[in-house]
Amino acid sequence: MSEQITGQITVAGVAVDTRHWIGGRRAASARTFTDLSPIDGSALGEIARGGQAEVDAAVTAAQDAFPGWAATPRAGRAAVLRAIAEGVEKRLEELAAVETADNGALLRSHRRGVMPRVAHNFRFFADWLESLGHDDFDTRGHANHVSWDPAGPCALITPWNAPLMLATWKIAPALAAGDTVVLKPAEWSPLTASLLADIAAAAGLPDGVLNVVQGLGAEAGAALVEHPGIRRISFTGSVPTARRIARSAAANLTPLSLELGGKSPLLVFADADLDLAVDLAVEQYDNAGQVCLAATRLLVESPIAEEFTRRFTERAAALVQGDPREEATDVGPNIHPRQVDKIDGFVRRALAAGARAVVGGERGDGLYYRPTLLTDVAQDSEIVQEEVFGPVLTLQTFDTEEEAVRMANDTRFGLAATVATGDRERARRVTERLVAGTVWVNCFFVRDLRAPFGGSRESGVGREGGTWSFDFYCDLKNTVTAPKGWSDHG
Numbered sequence: 001m002s003e004q005i006t007g008q009i010t011v012a013g014v015a016v017d018t019r020h021w022i023g024g025r026r027a028a029s030a031r032t033f034t035d036l037s038p039i040d041g042s043a044l045g046e047i048a049r050g051g052q053a054e055v056d057a058a059v060t061a062a063q064d065a066f067p068g069w070a071a072t073p074r075a076g077r078a079a080v081l082r083a084i085a086e087g088v089e090k091r092l093e094e095l096a097a098v099e100t101a102d103n104g105a106l107l108r109s110h111r112r113g114v115m116p117r118v119a120h121n122f123r124f125f126a127d128w129l130e131s132l133g134h135d136d137f138d139t140r141g142h143a144n145h146v147s148w149d150p151a152g153p154c155a156l157i158t159p160w161n162a163p164l165m166l167a168t169w170k171i172a173p174a175l176a177a178g179d180t181v182v183l184k185p186a187e188w189s190p191l192t193a194s195l196l197a198d199i200a201a202a203a204g205l206p207d208g209v210l211n212v213v214q215g216l217g218a219e220a221g222a223a224l225v226e227h228p229g230i231r232r233i234s235f236t237g238s239v240p241t242a243r244r245i246a247r248s249a250a251a252n253l254t255p256l257s258l259e260l261g262g263k264s265p266l267l268v269f270a271d272a273d274l275d276l277a278v279d280l281a282v283e284q285y286d287n288a289g290q291v292c293l294a295a296t297r298l299l300v301e302s303p304i305a306e307e308f309t310r311r312f313t314e315r316a317a318a319l320v321q322g323d324p325r326e327e328a329t330d331v332g333p334n335i336h337p338r339q340v341d342k343i344d345g346f347v348r349r350a351l352a353a354g355a356r357a358v359v360g361g362e363r364g365d366g367l368y369y370r371p372t373l374l375t376d377v378a379q380d381s382e383i384v385q386e387e388v389f390g391p392v393l394t395l396q397t398f399d400t401e402e403e404a405v406r407m408a409n410d411t412r413f414g415l416a417a418t419v420a421t422g423d424r425e426r427a428r429r430v431t432e433r434l435v436a437g438t439v440w441v442n443c444f445f446v447r448d449l450r451a452p453f454g455g456s457r458e459s460g461v462g463r464e465g466g467t468w469s470f471d472f473y474c475d476l477k478n479t480v481t482a483p484k485g486w487s488d489h490g
C-alpha cells in the first residue's frame, strides 16, 4: 500500500478522493478498479482496490482508536455525530449530485429524501445516546445496573442501491455506541463514502474511528469479515453473499446483522380504493426497482384484476424514463451492465416459460430497462420466487383471502408486505398472518428510524433501527450489587 498525493477525480463538479481513508490519512493501492456511471456508462474514475494489506491497516487503525472513542463521554460523541449531520447538510447538493452520477438513482430523491435522511441518521443516534436511561431494577434488595458498553471495531459492508443512506444507517449507531468502524462500500457506487470520510474528519471525528476501504467484495470485503479483530459485522446485500459472510463470522464467532433481499407482495382486495392501489403498485418502479422492500408481486383479487391492469398500464405508460438528473424523470437507469443483463435474463426466461409482458418486457437504451409487468406467471416459477432487483413486477390473481395470504407467504423471503383494502377487519386478519418484517396497509415506504427494520426467513438476521441498531453495536452488561459487604456499612 503506498501513499500518493493525487487520487482525486471530479464528479458532477465535486472533487472526490478515490483512495482509502485509513487512520485519518488517504492511502492508495497498487491496483484500481473502474467506477462507471449508470447514466451513460462512462467511466467516472479509477478507485483504489484494497485487499488484505489495506484491511489489516484499517482494522489496526480502528483497534488503536477504539479505547479513546469508547471512553469519550456520551455528550462528546453526540456532539461529533451532530457535527457530521451538519456537514452532510452543508454538502447536501454535492452528495446528491455525486450519488446520482455514481448509482443512477433520481437526483430529486437524493436531494429531498435520501440525503436529509443521511443527516437524520446521525442526529437520531446522537439523541438516542443522550437519552439512554439507566435500566436499573431491584432483585431481592440487590441493585441491577444495565450498561451499554462499546463492542469494538465493526465491519460494515454496504450495497449500491442506496449507498450513503444504508452505510450511515450502520455507521451512526456504531459510532454512537462508542465503536470504531471499517466501511467497505459497494464497488459499483464507492464515491459518497469517500466524501463522508472528509465530512467526518472536518466534524472532528478522531483519526481511526471511521475508516473506509475501497475494493471488491471478494477481496476487500472477504478480508474484512474474516478479520479476527472485528467485533461486529453488519451487512446489507444479497443472500448468497450473506451466506459467505456468515461462514466467516462463524469462524470468529463475530455477532452479525444481515439485511437481505425480498420478493414482497402487494395484496389488492376488491374492496380497496383502486386508484390508491394502482398508485402503490406503480411506486414499486422507484429506483428502477432496485429497492429491497419493493412489492414486486402484485396479488389482485380476481373481480378487479382486469380494471386494475387497465389503470396500471395507463399509469405505467405515463412514467418518464430517462436521465436521473432531470426533475421530470420517474425511472432512471439500472446500476451496471451486469445488473441489466441479470434483469433481462429473468424476463427472457419468464417469457419463454409462458409469461406475458403487459407492460415493457425489454431493454431500453444503455442501462435503462423498460418498466415491466408480467402476467400468466406460475407461483413456483423463477420470476415469482427470485429477487430481480430491477423494474420488473408480476401480477397474479386470487379468489379468497385465504389464497391471498397463502400466495403472499409462499416464497423464501419475508422482508415486507403491503395490503390495499377498505376493510379494517380484513386488514387486521391479513396483516396478522403475513410473514414480513414490515407490513404497510394502504401505504408504502412510510419509514421511521424508531421502528424495527429487517426481514424474516432469508430476508435477514436481526433488525436495524432505534434500539435494535444501537443494542447490536453494544456489549450489554448487567452489574448486580449486593446491599451488604461495604466497609463503610453505608
Ligand SMILES: NC(=O)C1=CN([C@@H]2O[C@H](COP(=O)(O)OP(=O)(O)OC[C@H]3O[C@@H](n4cnc5c(N)ncnc54)[C@H](O)[C@@H]3O)[C@@H](O)[C@H]2O)C=CC1
Residues within 6 Å of the ligand: 157, 158, 159, 160, 161, 184, 185, 186, 187, 215, 216, 217, 218, 220, 221, 222, 223, 225, 236, 237, 238, 239, 241, 242, 244, 245, 259, 260, 261, 262, 291, 292, 339, 342, 387, 388, 389
Ligand atoms: N439491499 C439489498 O437487498 C440488496 C440486494 N442485492 C441483491 O443482490 C444481487 C446481486 O448484487 P451484488 O452487488 O452482487 O450484491 P452483493 O450482496 O454481492 O454486494 C453487496 C456488498 O457485499 C460486498 N461483497 C460481495 N462479496 C463479498 C464477500 N465475499 N465478502 C464480503 N463482502 C462481499 C460487495 O462488495 C458489496 O459491498 C442483486 O441483483 C439483488 O438481487 C444487491 C444489493 C443490495
Ligand SMILES: O=C(O)/C=C/C=C(\O)C(=O)O
Residues within 6 Å of the ligand: 161, 162, 165, 166, 236, 259, 290, 291, 292, 293, 447
Ligand atoms: O430506505 C429505507 O428505509 C430502507 C431501504 C432499504 C433498502 O432499499 C435496501 O436495503 O435495499
